[in-house]
Amino acid sequence: xxxxxxRRDFLKAAGVTAAxxxxxxxxxxxxxxxxxxxxxxxxxxxxFEPASGDNGAGGKQEVLAIEYANSIAPTVDIGGETxxxxxxEVDNQSSxxxxxxxxxxxxxxxxxxxxxxxxxxxxxxAAPTFQAASIPAIGCSCTNxxxxxxxxxxxxxxxxxxxxxxxxxxxxxDQFGAxxxxxLSMLGEDYGSGLATYFVNAFEALGGxxxxxxxxxxxxxxxxxxxxxxxAGADVIFAPCATTYAAQIITQAASAGFDKPITAGDTxxxxxxxDAQKGTDVQVYCSTFFDENDDxxxxxxxxxxxxxxxxxxxxxxxxxGGNDIVAAVSAxxxxxxxxxxxxxxxxxxxxxxxxxxxxxxxxxxGVTGSITFDQTxxxxxxxxxxxxxxxxxxxxxxxxxxxxx
Amino acid sequence: xxxxxxxxxxxxxxALGLIALLAVLLALDNLSFVPSMLLTVxxxxxxxxxxAVSMNLLNGxxxxxxxxxxxxxxxxxxxxxxxxxxxxxxxxIYQRYAxxxxxxxxxxxxxxxxxxxxxxxxxxxxxxLAGCIAALFAFLIGLPVLKLKSDYLAIxxxxxxxxxxxxxxxxxxxxxxxGSNLLYGFTSFxxxxxxxxxxxxxxxxxxxxxxxxxxxxxxLLLINSTYGRAFKAIRDDEIAAEAMGINLASHKRMSFIIxxxxxxxxxxxxxxxxxxxxxxxxxxxxxxxxxxxxxxGGIGSVSGSIIASFLFIASSEWLLRFLDNETWIGGxxxxxxxxxxxxxxxxxxxxxxxxxxxxxxMGDRELFQKKPASAAKAAKKEVRSK
Numbered sequence: 001x002x003x004x005x006x007r008r009d010f011l012k013a014a015g016v017t018a019a020x021x022x023x024x025x026x027x028x029x030x031x032x033x034x035x036x037x038x039x040x041x042x043x044x045x046x047x048f049e050p051a052s053g054d055n056g057a058g059g060k061q062e063v064l065a066i067e068y069a070n071s072i073a074p075t076v077d078i079g080g081e082t083x084x085x086x087x088x089e090v091d092n093q094s095s096x097x098x099x100x101x102x103x104x105x106x107x108x109x110x111x112x113x114x115x116x117x118x119x120x121x122x123x124x125x126a127a128p129t130f131q132a133a134s135i136p137a138i139g140c141s142c143t144n145x146x147x148x149x150x151x152x153x154x155x156x157x158x159x160x161x162x163x164x165x166x167x168x169x170x171x172x173x174d175q176f177g178a179x180x181x182x183x184l185s186m187l188g189e190d191y192g193s194g195l196a197t198y199f200v201n202a203f204e205a206l207g208g209x210x211x212x213x214x215x216x217x218x219x220x221x222x223x224x225x226x227x228x229x230x231x232a233g234a235d236v237i238f239a240p241c242a243t244t245y246a247a248q249i250i251t252q253a254a255s256a257g258f259d260k261p262i263t264a265g266d267t268x269x270x271x272x273x274x275d276a277q278k279g280t281d282v283q284v285y286c287s288t289f290f291d292e293n294d295d296x297x298x299x300x301x302x303x304x305x306x307x308x309x310x311x312x313x314x315x316x317x318x319x320x321g322g323n324d325i326v327a328a329v330s331a332x333x334x335x336x337x338x339x340x341x342x343x344x345x346x347x348x349x350x351x352x353x354x355x356x357x358x359x360x361x362x363x364x365x366g367v368t369g370s371i372t373f374d375q376t377x378x379x380x381x382x383x384x385x386x387x388x389x390x391x392x393x394x395x396x397x398x399x400x401x402x403x404x405x
Numbered sequence: 406x407x408x409x410x411x412x413x414x415x416x417x418x419x420a421l422g423l424i425a426l427l428a429v430l431l432a433l434d435n436l437s438f439v440p441s442m443l444l445t446v447x448x449x450x451x452x453x454x455x456x457a458v459s460m461n462l463l464n465g466x467x468x469x470x471x472x473x474x475x476x477x478x479x480x481x482x483x484x485x486x487x488x489x490x491x492x493x494x495x496x497x498i499y500q501r502y503a504x505x506x507x508x509x510x511x512x513x514x515x516x517x518x519x520x521x522x523x524x525x526x527x528x529x530x531x532x533x534l535a536g537c538i539a540a541l542f543a544f545l546i547g548l549p550v551l552k553l554k555s556d557y558l559a560i561x562x563x564x565x566x567x568x569x570x571x572x573x574x575x576x577x578x579x580x581x582x583x584g585s586n587l588l589y590g591f592t593s594f595x596x597x598x599x600x601x602x603x604x605x606x607x608x609x610x611x612x613x614x615x616x617x618x619x620x621x622x623x624x625l626l627l628i629n630s631t632y633g634r635a636f637k638a639i640r641d642d643e644i645a646a647e648a649m650g651i652n653l654a655s656h657k658r659m660s661f662i663i664x665x666x667x668x669x670x671x672x673x674x675x676x677x678x679x680x681x682x683x684x685x686x687x688x689x690x691x692x693x694x695x696x697x698x699x700x701x702g703g704i705g706s707v708s709g710s711i712i713a714s715f716l717f718i719a720s721s722e723w724l725l726r727f728l729d730n731e732t733w734i735g736g737x738x739x740x741x742x743x744x745x746x747x748x749x750x751x752x753x754x755x756x757x758x759x760x761x762x763x764x765x766x767m768g769d770r771e772l773f774q775k776k777p778a779s780a781a782k783a784a785k786k787e788v789r790s791k
Contacts, residue, residue, distance in 0.1 A: 051729070051745050054685075091729055091745070096587075096679050096686050097449075101722040104445040124589050125681045132595070133441075146587065149497060188574035188685055193585040197501050216571060 043076060043083045043350050045340060046090065046111035048103060048126065048137070049118055053094025054242070058267070058329055059118040060319045062140050063089060065333035066115055068309050076341050079348045085341070092117060096125040103129040111135060112350045113343070115336045118329065120144030121190060127151040136356035138340055140332040141266070141289075144194060148378045153352075155359055155378040157335045157371055158289055159385065161191070164265055165198025166403045167385045168287055169206060172236045174401070175285075175387075176261055179208045182234035184225055184249070186241045187214040195240040195265050202403075215245070222249050226256045240265040247276035254280035261285055269388060269395060271325045277390040284390040288328040290368040291386045291397050302326075302334060302367045328368075335366035423618045430614055434607040444610045446723050448594065450715035451610075452674045455617040457698040457710040458624055459667035464696075465705035465769070466628055467660040468640030470559045472692050473546070476566025477665040478672030479687035480542055481535035483573060483582055485673030486682045488531045489513075489591040498583065498590055505580045512592045521599065528592055532616065532673050539669025542569075543662045551657050563689060573684045582684075589681040613674055620667050625707060627663065636660055640705075701758055701765050709767030716766075721751055 047066055050059035067087065075082050088109050092102035099117075103126035106114055114130060114137040117123045123142045130137045131153045139147050139156035143164065148154045172178040181203050185192035193214065200210045211232040213225060226249070229237050239249055239262060246268055253262060261283040268286035277284050292303040307324045310316050317324065339362055344350070347358035359378070364371045371380050384402050388395040430447070433439045456474060463469050488511050490498060499505025512527030519526065550561045572578070574585045582588075597608040627633055635656050638646040647653050676682045694717070702713030728747040732739040758765070 052748060089730065090726070091747070096681055096683055097675065097691070098722065100679055101442070101445050101449065101718075104442050105723070105726060108440055108442040121587055121681070121683050121685070124587055125679050128593070128595065128680045144586075145500070146498070146589065150494070150590065187571060188585050190585045190587060190683065190685075193574075193576075194501065214576070 041081065041083045042086050043078070043344065044086050044088050044109060044111040045070075045337070046088050046106035046109070046114040046116075046135070048090060048092060048106060048114050048116035048122075050094040050122070051089075051091040055094040055118045057321060058141070058327070059094070059116075061321065061327045062116070062118050062329045062333035064310070064316060064320055065306065065330035066337045068306050069334045069337035071309065072305070073338070073341055076344050078344060078350065083350075092122045092126070094119065094122065096121050099125040100129055102126070107133040107135060112352060113138070113340050113355050115333070115340060116140060117142055119191065120147050123147045123154065124151075127154050130154070134352040134356075136343075136352055136359060138336045138359075140336040141329045143266070144190065152378070153356055155373055155380075157339060157366070157368065157380045158266075158332050159382040160379060161194045162198045163382070163403065164287055164385060165195050165200075166202035167401050168238060168263055168265065169199050169202035169208075170403055171285070171287070171387055171401045172203065172238065172261075172263060173206050173208065175398075176236055178235035180233055180235050181208055181210050182229035182232055182237045183210055183212045184229075184237065184239040184241070185214055186219075186245065187216050189217075189241070191265075191267075192240045192242070196238070199238050199240075219245065220248060222252045223256060225249075226253050226258055230256070230258060235260055237262045238264065240267070243267060243270045243272040246270075247272050250276040250280070250282055250284060254282045258282065263287075266328050269328045271321055271323050273390050274325070274393050274395070278393045285387055285398065286390075287385040287401070288388055289386065290328060290331045291388075291400075292326070293397060296365065298365060299331070299367045302331065306330065306334070331367040335364070335368050335371060338366060339364050339371055419622065423622070426618070427611055427614060430611050431608070434610045442723055446719045447715070448610050448613050448678055449675075449722070450718040451613040451617040452671050452678055453695070453698060453714040453718055454711040455620050455674070456668055456671035456695055457702065457714045458621050458707050459664045459671065460695050461699050461702075461704065461707060461710045462624055462628065462636075462667075463660055463664040464699060465703075466633065466640060467636040467657065469551075469657060469661065470555055471562040471661065471664075472559045472689070472696070473543075473562030473566045473665070474668050474695050475687040475689060475691040476562075476569040477539040477543065477668035478675060478691070479566075479569055479573065479684060480539045481669030481672030482676035482682045482687070483588070483684075484535040484538040484669070485531050486588040486591045486676050487581060488534065489528070490588065491590065494590045498586075498588065499580065501584065501586065502580045505583065507581070510591075512596075524592070524596065531592075532670050535673035536666040536669040539672070540662045540666040543665030544658070547658050547661045551654070551661060563692070566687070566689060566692065570684050570687055585684075587681045587683045588676075591676070591680075593677045593680045613678065616670070616674060620670055621707065621711070624663075624667060628707065632656070632659065697755060697759075700763075701755075703765035703767035703769060705769035706765070706767035706771060708772035709765055709770075712766055712772075720754075721747075725751060 047063055049063045050056050070085060070087050075084055088106060088111050090102045090105050092099045099122035107129060114135055118141055120142040123139050124146055131151060136153045136155065139154060141158050142156060143158055143161045145160050145162060148156055172181060183196045183200055185196040196212065200212055203210055213228065215225060263285045265286065266288050269288040273284060290299050292299045303326050306326055310320055310324045342362045342364050343355050343359045346361060347354040360373055360375055362373065374381055384400050387398040387401050389398050433444065456478060460474050463471050487507060490506065491510050491513055492508060495506030511531050512524050515523035515527040546565050550558060553561055573582050576584055594609045594612050597612050599606040635651045638649065638651055639653060639656060643653060698713045698717050699710055701717065702709030725747045728742055728750055730742060732742050
């Protein structure tokens with residue numbers, strides 16, 4: 001076969017492309033610099049979130065809230081001088097092997113503090129990079145204990161998996177008087193199987209019995225698992241898993257006539273779950289990070305403001321999943337940004353280490369409750385989760401739940 | 406000048422070249438004005454270069470189309486991680502499993518009496534062991550699978566990689582593999598940095614190049630040996646090769662095992678680079694990435710694979726990132742540039758390469774080749790047509 005294009009031409013084309021790419025790279029950096037230079041000095045905040053991969057959808061919701069927060073509070077006062085806050089977004093593709101270069105990109109753009117990630121894996125992979133550059137990071141919805149453990153530059157604004165697992169175990173016991181639980185999680189997913197383990201431990205400690213099963217990635221027929229739950233005589237199902245599977249579990253539980261409650265963790269607070277539950281009698285409960293109708297009014301203000309902001313731009317609405325339902329991760333993203341600003345203010349500097357030291361002293365009343373950080377691990381001190389129930393296309397607030405002693 | 410003398414000269418040149426490269430990298434590593442992004446990309450590029458060359462050994466030089474690379478990398482990465490997590494932190498890393506972890510760490514054991522040298526020795530030992538575990542599995546899989554040809558072999562090895570990924574996270578193996586959770590905290594490239602007084606000598610970029618360089622050199626020696634010639638003979642015509650007295654089964658097995666061995670080592674190095682391992686990373690898409698590198702570089706060209714891996718990593722994870730950001734030039738917003746656009750552009754480039762430049766950058770030539778491959782090829786064609 002004769003070559004379609006000769007090698008020399010190929011090399012020429014490659015050279016031209018490379019040159020064009022280099023030029024474009026230059027112009028983009030100069031473009032952003034000129035844009036921000038308009039109003040004086042700038043401080044950069046890195047947004048380390050997935051826009052593609054398994055967690056792409058959730059990551060986008062978190063980024064939207066951070067952008068919204070940036071539109072609410074676009075400047076910060078450092079030592080009497082007003083700085084513009086510039087967000088530097090980077091896509092880590094939900095993969096730990098891409099996370100390192102993504103994190104390095106933020107380091108090379110000289111950000112002062114980083115927000116993210118959505119999931120725990122990429123945060124753990126990127127932590128050494130941020131630490132080496134002395135840049136503090138605030139995890140928004142990464143609930144794995146390992147994120148902040150032994151990472152002095154990692155903080156987080158959400159609660160942890162062991163806490164959430166125990167809360168749901170207590171809830172199952174308190175609300176339904178359950179003594180027999182069926183736990184279903186996805187094989188190989190650290191979030192779900194972690195939560196499942198903590199639930200099992202707590203539920204057994206409360207004197208209950210548990211049937212624990214895992215399904216492989218890509219499963220679409222859950223009828224056998226639901227039948228197992230019925231056969232085991234389960235009073236409640238605990239199924240912490242991704243929303244794509246959740247929708248199938250709910251619809252198939254409905255068709256199998258399962259009349260006991262199905263509970264899950266924070267990922268289930270999503271419009272996907274509402275759509276699946278709508279028109280069925282299945283009772284679906286999930287734990288989450290905030291309640292928009294609480295007394296302080298901060299959450300209410302955030303929800304109305306955020307919805308308005310989303311509805312003003314169809315592109316943003318699409319990124320939020322095609323509707324204006326506010327996800328819990330969005331609330332966490334918003335809080336993460338605000339906490340970062342508080343810390344920058346308190347530090348009075350753009351220096352990473354100074355901001356990190358200031359983070360320990362932050363006390364901020366956020367959408368997801370009051371946020372202070374544990375002095376050793378850097379985790380937010382949270383002792384309460386909000387339980388919501390999916391009913392006819394909306395989430396109803398049920399109660400706040402803390403861990404039983 | 407005899408052949409022997411000439412060979413000696415070539416080896417000497419290659420060794421000097423590698424040393425010179427390492428010296429340059431050492432300088433890059435320790436000069437503060439060098440962009441850190443460049444170093445990160447170089448590190449990952451070196452690791453991918455090794456795995457691409459190992460895949461090329463199988464696909465390009467032996468003609469066995471296998472897609473199990475990610476599975477073997479996973480085995481290597483897990484073996485390495487399990488063996489090198491410091492004993493003290495095993496309890497917190499394996500928090501969900503009572504009695505999790507192996508209770509000791511090889512680099513730790515060796516670095517106690519021997520210091521920094523022991524650390525290096527321990528890491529090298531664990532890297533080799535990681536390769537051996539991958540090779541062992543390759544041997545076992547090879548028994549039934551290598552009887553298959555072309556597409557069937559590809560499907561079987563792809564399936565194997567997926568099975569490994571599911572098996573590693575099986576709860577029963579939890580105390581060893583930490584189930585679905587990450588392994589982290591093990592010896593990584595930054596542990597090689599030497600601190601003397603207040604001054605730190607960085608070796609983070611030198612080490613992956615050193616390891617990869619040695620491994621690729623070994624593969625090169627193999628390709629240029631009688632075994633390598635036998636591999637190429639099998640690739641070109643199995644029946645002819647057999648008629649020449651080449652044992653097909655044993656040579657195919659050898660190629661498969663050696664390729665997996667180096668894939669295992671590169672998996673372990675990827676773990677060192679990421680500072681964490683999780684089975685979900687080693688999806689089949691990782692194999693496709695490596696296959697792409699091999700195709701872009703040229704099937705059957707070692708230097709092509711190396712060049713392509715640096716090009717691929719640099720452009721996908723660094724140079725094209727500007728496509729993800731909204732850009733304003735003056736008051737004009739550049740259209741299309743927004744989060745996710747990078748992946749679109751990248752896919753289009755790759756499609757163009759595979760459709761129109763099937764021979765890749767190097768074809769089956771090498772960078773420093775004395776005799777042009779085209780002449781040899783013409784000779785081969787002549788023989789075939791007769």
